[in-house]
Amino acid sequence: xxxxxxxxxxxxxxxxxxxxxAGVVVSRSPMYAAMNxxxxxxxxxxIYVLLSAHLIAALQILVYAGAVMVLFLxxxxxxxxxxxxxxxxxxxAMQLVGVLGAIGVVGLLAAATRxxxxxxxxxxxxxxxxxxAVGRVLFTHYLLPFEATSLLLLVAIVGAVVVAKEKI
Amino acid sequence: xxxxSWYLLLAAILFGIGLVGVLTKRNALVVxxxxxxxxxxxxxxxxxxxxxxxxxxxxxxxxxxxxxxAAEAAVGLAIVIAVHRSxxxxxxxxxxELREEIDVEGPTARAG
Numbered sequence: 001x002x003x004x005x006x007x008x009x010x011x012x013x014x015x016x017x018x019x020x021x022a023g024v025v026v027s028r029s030p031m032y033a034a035m036n037x038x039x040x041x042x043x044x045x046x047i048y049v050l051l052s053a054h055l056i057a058a059l060q061i062l063v064y065a066g067a068v069m070v071l072f073l074x075x076x077x078x079x080x081x082x083x084x085x086x087x088x089x090x091x092x093a094m095q096l097v098g099v100l101g102a103i104g105v106v107g108l109l110a111a112a113t114r115x116x117x118x119x120x121x122x123x124x125x126x127x128x129x130x131x132x133a134v135g136r137v138l139f140t141h142y143l144l145p146f147e148a149t150s151l152l153l154l155v156a157i158v159g160a161v162v163v164a165k166e167k168i
Numbered sequence: 169x170x171x172x173s174w175y176l177l178l179a180a181i182l183f184g185i186g187l188v189g190v191l192t193k194r195n196a197l198v199v200x201x202x203x204x205x206x207x208x209x210x211x212x213x214x215x216x217x218x219x220x221x222x223x224x225x226x227x228x229x230x231x232x233x234x235x236x237x238a239a240e241a242a243v244g245l246a247i248v249i250a251v252h253r254s255x256x257x258x259x260x261x262x263x264x265e266l267r268e269e270i271d272v273e274g275p276t277a278r279a280g
Contacts, residue, residue, distance in 0.1 A: 010170045014178050021182050021205055025189040030197045037201050044208055047178070050170065051219045056211070056230045063234050068204065068241045075245045076197060079252050091192075098191030102184040109180035117173040122222030129219075134227045142228045149235045156239035164246035166253070 010050055017043035034072050041065040052129040175216035183209035194259045196248050200241065207237045 003011075020043065023036035041064045048057035127133050138146055182205060189202025211230045218226025252258050 004169070006170050010174065014174075017178070018181055018185070021185045024198070024201055024205060025185055025193065027198075030195055030201075033198050033201055037204065040205065041208070044212065047175070047212065048215060051175070051215045053215045053218070053227055053230070056215060056227055056234070059231065059234055063238055064204070064208075068238055071241055071245055072197065072201065075248060078249070079258065095192045098188050101191060102187040105187055106180050106184035109183065110177055113173045113176040113180065116176070116220075117171065119172055119220055121169060121172065121220050124219070124222050128222070129224065129227055133224050134231065137224050138228050138231065141225070142232075145228075145232055149232055152239050153235060156242045160242040160246040163243065164249045 006050065010047070013043045013046035013050070017047065030076050031073075034069060034076060037072075038065050038069050041069070052124060054129050055131050055134045056129070172216055172220045176213060179209045179212040179216065182206075182212065194261055196251070196258050196260050196263075197245075199260060200244050200248075204237060204241070207233060 017040055020036045020040040024033045024040065027033040027036060041060060045057040045060040045065070048054075048060055186202045186204075186206035186209060189205065190199055193199050193202065211233050214226040214230045214233070218224065218230075248258060251263055255263070257263055
């Protein structure tokens with residue numbers, strides 16, 4: 001069995017992605033979980049580039065690995081709970097049920113992917129997934145959701161300030 | 169060429185890992201990180217099908233998912249800070265004030 005360059009690239013990003021994602025769940029310290037999540041986001045961006053989603057890959061790095069993770073790290077350090085945040089006396093039964101349930105869901109999804117296993121990838125031009133191509137769709141077909149997103153972000157900013165304020 | 173099912177399988181595995189985190193972790197911050205992981209898995213599925221169909225619409229949806237995830241993280245972390253300030257807890261099972269009281273001794277027991 002020979003592997004093409006694309007398959008090798010996929011595996012180079014996919015295997016660390018699964019490992020770091022598992023690290024998020026396995027880590028006892030939230031700081032280690034956050035660091036694993038940053039690595040997972042970078043690997044995910046690599047997978048996105050492999051799917052010709054150039055704009056979304058850049059957004060993944062900027063918004064997720066940049067803004068969202070800084071927010072997470074900021075809160076972890078702000079609360080500075082130290083050893084209090086470590087997972088102590090884990091509930092074994094709960095963990096077992098959670099893992100079994102997740103395995104069931106993954107099995108269900110994997111079975112569902114067999115329906116589309118034979119579908120070929122479409123031939124796409126060089127401009128597929130670029131800022132120009134996505135922007136054109138975003139500002140014509142998805143204009144209303146796009147504007148609604150700006151409202152959502154405004155509400156989120158106001159909500160975050162109000163909730164985190166000491167006295168309302 | 170990497171087949172579509174590989175991407176979908178990868179997304180399913182990531183979704184499962186995120187689900188394990190949501191179900192088993194007790195630290196609210198780690199639970200939120202697991203939710204981000206699940207959102208990313210959904211994004212990967214959108215982009216995989218978008219590539220398979222040669223339709224750039226899935227990229228627009230992924231864009232909206234990223235925006236919603238950013239808003240969710242901002243509000244969720246503000247709630248974590250507020251809860252920690254008011255009762256010094258970040259464990260999700262220590263914050264259960266909204267849970268329904270379980271009346272084991274019947275309705276008269278609590279009246280006295």
